[in-house]
Amino acid sequence: xxxxxxxxxxxxxxxxxxxxxxxxxxxxxxxxxxxxxxxxxxxxxxxxxxxxxxxxxxxxxxxxxxxxxxxxxxxxxxxxxxxxxxxxxxxxxxxxxxxxxxxxxxxxxxxxxxxxxxxxxxxxxxxxxxxxxxxxxxxxxxxxxxxxxxxxxxxxxxxxxxxxxxxxxxxxxxxxxxxxxxxxxxxxxxxxxxxxxxxxxxxxxxxxxxxxxxxxxxxxxxxxxxxxxxxxxxxxxxxxxxxxxxxxxxxxxxxxxxxxxxxxxxxxxxxxxxxxxxxxxxxxxxxxxxxxxxxxxxxxxxxxxxxxxxxxxxxxxxxxxxxxxxxxxxxxxxxxxxxxxxxxxxxxxxxxxxxxxxxxxxxxxxxxxxxxxxxxxxxxxxxxxxxxxxxxxxxxxxxxxxxxxxxxxxxxxxxxxxxxxxxxxxxxxxxxxxxxxxxxxxxxxxxxxxxxxxxxxxxxxxxxxxxxxxxxxxxxxxxxxxxxxxxxxxxxxxxxxxxxxxxxxxxxxxxxxxxxxxxxxxxxxxxxxxxxxx
Amino acid sequence: xxxxxxxxxxxxxxxxxxxxxxxxxxxxxxxxxxxxxxxxxxxxxxxxxxxxxxxxxxxxxxxxxxxxxxxxxxxxxxxxxxxxxxxxxxxxxxxxxxxxxxxxxxxxxxxxxxxxxxxxxxxxxxxxxxxxxxxxx
Numbered sequence: 001x002x003x004x005x006x007x008x009x010x011x012x013x014x015x016x017x018x019x020x021x022x023x024x025x026x027x028x029x030x031x032x033x034x035x036x037x038x039x040x041x042x043x044x045x046x047x048x049x050x051x052x053x054x055x056x057x058x059x060x061x062x063x064x065x066x067x068x069x070x071x072x073x074x075x076x077x078x079x080x081x082x083x084x085x086x087x088x089x090x091x092x093x094x095x096x097x098x099x100x101x102x103x104x105x106x107x108x109x110x111x112x113x114x115x116x117x118x119x120x121x122x123x124x125x126x127x128x129x130x131x132x133x134x135x136x137x138x139x140x141x142x143x144x145x146x147x148x149x150x151x152x153x154x155x156x157x158x159x160x161x162x163x164x165x166x167x168x169x170x171x172x173x174x175x176x177x178x179x180x181x182x183x184x185x186x187x188x189x190x191x192x193x194x195x196x197x198x199x200x201x202x203x204x205x206x207x208x209x210x211x212x213x214x215x216x217x218x219x220x221x222x223x224x225x226x227x228x229x230x231x232x233x234x235x236x237x238x239x240x241x242x243x244x245x246x247x248x249x250x251x252x253x254x255x256x257x258x259x260x261x262x263x264x265x266x267x268x269x270x271x272x273x274x275x276x277x278x279x280x281x282x283x284x285x286x287x288x289x290x291x292x293x294x295x296x297x298x299x300x301x302x303x304x305x306x307x308x309x310x311x312x313x314x315x316x317x318x319x320x321x322x323x324x325x326x327x328x329x330x331x332x333x334x335x336x337x338x339x340x341x342x343x344x345x346x347x348x349x350x351x352x353x354x355x356x357x358x359x360x361x362x363x364x365x366x367x368x369x370x371x372x373x374x375x376x377x378x379x380x381x382x383x384x385x386x387x388x389x390x391x392x393x394x395x396x397x398x399x400x401x402x403x404x405x406x407x408x409x410x411x412x413x414x415x416x417x418x419x420x421x422x423x424x425x426x427x428x429x430x431x432x433x434x435x436x437x438x439x440x441x442x443x444x445x446x447x448x449x450x451x452x453x454x455x456x457x458x459x460x461x462x463x464x465x466x467x468x469x470x471x472x473x474x475x476x477x478x479x480x481x482x483x484x485x486x487x488x489x490x491x492x493x494x495x496x497x498x499x500x501x502x503x504x505x506x507x508x509x510x511x512x513x514x515x516x517x518x519x520x521x522x523x524x525x526x527x528x529x530x531x532x533x534x
Numbered sequence: 535x536x537x538x539x540x541x542x543x544x545x546x547x548x549x550x551x552x553x554x555x556x557x558x559x560x561x562x563x564x565x566x567x568x569x570x571x572x573x574x575x576x577x578x579x580x581x582x583x584x585x586x587x588x589x590x591x592x593x594x595x596x597x598x599x600x601x602x603x604x605x606x607x608x609x610x611x612x613x614x615x616x617x618x619x620x621x622x623x624x625x626x627x628x629x630x631x632x633x634x635x636x637x638x639x640x641x642x643x644x645x646x647x648x649x650x651x652x653x654x655x656x657x658x659x660x661x662x663x664x665x666x667x668x669x670x671x
Binding site: 091216217230256259261329331335347348351401406410460461462 | 611624651
């Protein structure tokens with residue numbers, strides 16, 4: 001992003017040209033189904049304004065003129081916001097989410113709203129053994145750009161001579177799959193996702209991207225249609241760690257409209273290039289070594305740990321003893337909060353409204369049955385034991401118990417960090433991206449329910465975490481590893497991530513069909529880098 | 535100790551009526567009544583009065599039961615990870631508003647500046663009885 005920003009400043013490319021290239025790429029990659037709404041007119045108008053600023057030498061900063069995409073569960077004024085649900089089809093918010101406003105105030109170009117699992121319930125859907133992985137929104141599933149990459153296809157050809165190129169496309173992971181596909185396919189330079197249990201990091205790992213979940217309280221949730229208020233955070237997806245840091249610098253900070261944002265002053269920061277990791281202590285949580293973890297990822301995780309050690313860092317095994325309860329705990333807390341948050345969808349003030357007008361209750365029930373998909377109905381079903389337990393069984397059995405277990409899980413992390421560990425190194429996902437046809441098979445759902453095991457405890461503890469693309473699998477697909485940092489130490493976390501990124505040199509995706517269009521985007525990046533070197 | 539299990543008993547539903555009885559068993563087992571299901575449906579505003587649905591409910595509760603294995607004696611429930619900080623409160627000044635039109639624009643049914651809802655079923659019943667009563671006079 002910095003390279004393109006420099007190119008814009010030097011006039012090697014104009015914001016309008018950049019915008020048009022990205023728009024054309026969006027059209028070419030429509031089959032990925034990454035976008036629900038493409039805001040072409042808005043983006044071009046913003047590009048025009050950005051161009052004026054550059055001509056006058058008054059650019060707003062690193063993001064001025066940079067195409068970005070926003071997950072469709074963030075409110076965007078005047079642009080339809082659906083959460084990939086029938087319940088909000090046609091809903092046009094009258095205001096921008098704070099994070100969207102911040103991007104626009106920096107001159108970023110809003111290319112469109114990206115696809116997601118309905119209401120961003122990817123991880124929860126997995127828990128309930130329903131589809132997720134950005135496959136269950138009403139606009140259809142998102143395809144992983146790596147399905148069409150040279151790296152993957154060459155490996156596949158070696159195995160089979162399947163002529164049908166598109167039948168076995170891969171999922172992106174979820175729930176921010178659209179945002180991940182959008183960035184991975186070069187249609188934008190950064191995208192907003194949301195992260196409640198891993199929804200930004202999971203698709204980042206599957207699509208070879210950097211997926212950052214900031215500390216809870218660092219970035220405003222105002223305008224993010226909430227799922228779990230105590231765990232949701234806006235997430236950032238980019239192609240490199242530096243870009244994620246730039247975006248975080250813009251988004252972080254207190255928002256008077258979100259009382260859960262901390263008031264500590266936050267300034268945009270430049271990531272320093274770490275050269276010496278000898279003072280770093282990396283923790284490897286032993287409970288994360290589960291049998292479900294693919295042997296390839298396990299081996300990569302081990303190599304990464306060795307890499308840190310060989311460069312002088314202290315690498316130690318640590319324990320997070322309550323890991324095995326985190327999925328259940330997450331399930332109880334989430335389903336309760338989600339049910340509360342879904343209560344607002346009654347068809348009266350906004351969103352879908354059914355035709356039944358007999359009574360309020362009948363109208364509400366029918367509206368919700370028509371508006372919500374199976375996942376949400378299932379969630380509501382599963383949350384019923386919360387009011388159920390209030391009525392009949394002691395409330396403390398479930399919800400309060402889960403809150404106590406949450407504290408134990410959060411304390412596990414505190415204890416580890418207090419013992420001198422700076423960052424934790426863990427896998428992000430259990431395996432690489434799988435083909436859609438495999439994903440939807442009944443017997444695979446059990447495994448996907450466990451897929452958030454590495455990501456959701458972080459949300460319960462409110463810690464920052466980032467998935468960094470590490471290497472390609474034997475099938476030519478991206479594998480990411482996760483770093484977890486101390487609360488509000490996002491900058492330090494990203495510094496370590498940047499060092500790691502430099503060490504592993506993850507390859508750029510080679511997308512054949514898009515190569516012609518891609519090369520022109522690359523040319524500008526190359527131009528800019530040549531100019532900077534001079 | 536806490537209730538150990540949830541028991542669901544169905545008699546053959548004649549006309550959809552589920553024969554369940556509410557009883558806290560001697561071991562603390564709990565049964566779900568039809569009234570409870572109705573009440574829950576009303577709270578969640580979701581129709582799901584089927585055998586399958588109740589079975590799913592049982593599964594969800596059994597899943598959540600796993601938490602019982604954790605020793606949480608003396609542990610305070612955690613409501614927010616930011617519990618050590620003070621929640622920010624804005625000063626009580628009006629800084630925005632006057633956007634009734636914007637707020638109303640997304641509703642399907644609006645009359646002047648009101649959102650229109652169908653009558654509450656209790657109001658409906660009351661209105662119906664009043665009407666019937668009125669007619670008898």
